[in-house]
Amino acid sequence: MPFSVELREKINQIISKSETRQSALIPTLHAVQREYGWLPNECMSEVAEILDIPPASVQNVATFYTMFFTKPVGKHVIWLCRTLSCALRGAEHVEHYLSEKLGIHTGETTTDGKITLLEAECLASCGTAPAMLVDDELYENLTRKKIDELIEKLKKD
Ligand code: FES
Structure with a gap:
């Protein structure tokens, strides 16, 4: 290659x-x-x-390093923080919601190859938990509405 x-x-x-x-x-x-x-x-x-x-x-x-992928991933990668502050502010519910919405479990990629969902350690955004990184962009104070908008955007990309 x-x-x-x-x-x-x-x-x-x-x-x-x-x-x-x-x-x-x-x-x-x-x-x-x-x-x-x-x-x-x-x-x-x-x-x-x-x-x-x-x-x-x-x-x-x-x-x-978890930032390197030795297996194929989706076009977009969602890194959901599961460390303490995010866990205390509902990361588990966010993960369930994302899994349900995307039809995949954490660690998997959607069938259209667009989105991979992964867990991350602290993203240094504890004051605005729950947080996740999508590719290189940080999303904070996650709500279902924010997630809905983001997923729509990623699916169109
Ligand atoms: S614990 Fe999630 S950003 Fe720090």
């Missing part, structure tokens, strides 16, 4: 700004994931080759 010229250029920029090839790994994995939506094995092998680091190091980093 050879990377596109654009992605190779992006990775070269990352390498040129990094002190070591190893320190270029995380930003490189982000760049690759942005391009493919997840990190297939062939992509991780190519990253190892480009950065000249062992493939096992790439695998270890990709599987350690």
Whole structure:
């Protein structure tokens, strides 16, 4: 799976700004994931080759951080916070509502491939709990109305 010229250029920029090839790994994995939506094995092998680091190091980093997907996910990913403040402010009800609305359980992707629902640790928005991250955007003080509007928006995208 050879990377596109654009992605190779992006990775070269990352390498040129990094002190070591190893320190270029995380930003490189982000760049690759942005391009493919997840990190297939062939992509991780190519990253190892480009950065000249062992493939096992790439695998270890990709599987350690929850922000990296080593299996396909939906076009949009909902990270629902289940840590204490959000739990105390109804995250469980939000999760049930989302599951019901999307027709999936946490950890699954809708059949149209649009939305994956995952649990997250604290999103640093405890004062506005319950909170969730949708792709890179934070949604706070969640209500059924807000969730309805958001899901409609994501489904149209
Ligand atoms: S506990 Fe949910 S944002 Fe902190």
